[in-house]
Amino acid sequence: MTRDSLVSVLRAQGHRATRPRLAVHDALSAASGHLTAEQVAARVDGEVNLATVYRALSVLQEVGLVHSVRLGDHGSLSWELTHPDDHAHLVCRVCGDVDHHVGNAVEQLKDHLLSGHGFEATGVELVVTGVCVSCGADADGAPVPGAGATK
């Protein structure tokens, strides 16, 4: 998304294109992954207040540019740019890495729920905890030394 279209999207929905909002969007864009509000604040170091980060994320979510998801057990929300495709989050409990699994599994599920059960799914939040390929290869069951991601 270009800077211009970002500005347009905000204005089109009655919001102003302010420095904090653009900076927050930039941070998420650069991260190409998930960030908590605090991590976002850290990446725009000193330039945006944490409370403003929350408000900016809220506005960006309102206009559909970002969305939040709860990953793992730490009490904070993670945020990411909204993707065109639904996707699952694969959280490795060994190394802590979060992978995006883009596939048709979510689509299939939505279809199944609608046709089979009349439930019209709009938002699907799918968080899978497990062991990723590299960690599963290293040690089967035993955590990798020095990669404490579990709490």
Next chain:
Amino acid sequence: MTRDSLVSVLRAQGHRATRPRLAVHDALSAASGHLTAEQVAARVDGEVNLATVYRALSVLQEVGLVHSVRLGDHGSLSWELTHPDDHAHLVCRVCGDVDHHVGNAVEQLKDHLLSGHGFEATGVELVVTGVCVSCGADADGAPVPGAGATK
């Protein structure tokens, strides 16, 4: 689960079968659905301190009798008795009801991730937000009057 086996499970793993723990388990059992820690505390009115409810839920989770899930946007965890089957949570954003969808969708997903991507899924948290059958029938898109579940 009988009272006796509940006591056994706790003792078998080195925990005591105390009044608060049994009461918390009872509350979840009677609710046959999800309760937040605060709701659990309310249902054992005056008998168990909220902090103890948290500790009891923690112990019950440790021994595998209950587990937690984040439903919707309210910031608190919901707890339920552990089911033998994986299941999706269908949250209706009109009436706020939470339905359990037990199916093989989750199993299929786990298989797919393991065989196709080498990701060994252990925990799957699937929360689907949408419009349930009854609400979808009443009004297509327009919320049912007086049933404010969205925020």
Next chain:
DNA sequence: GTGGCTGCAAACATTTTGCATAACT
């Protein structure tokens, strides 16, 4: 009897909010 458990209150972490000032349009 002893060690784990409870209740209370206080700490903690995350997110939200009130208000004066600054910045976008």
Next chain:
DNA sequence: AGTTATGCAAAATGTTTGCAGCCAC
């Protein structure tokens, strides 16, 4: 210029923890 958004600090929320006394074992 007019209003919306920001920064700061303080409040609100949900959860965890320290400690003295209690209860299950």
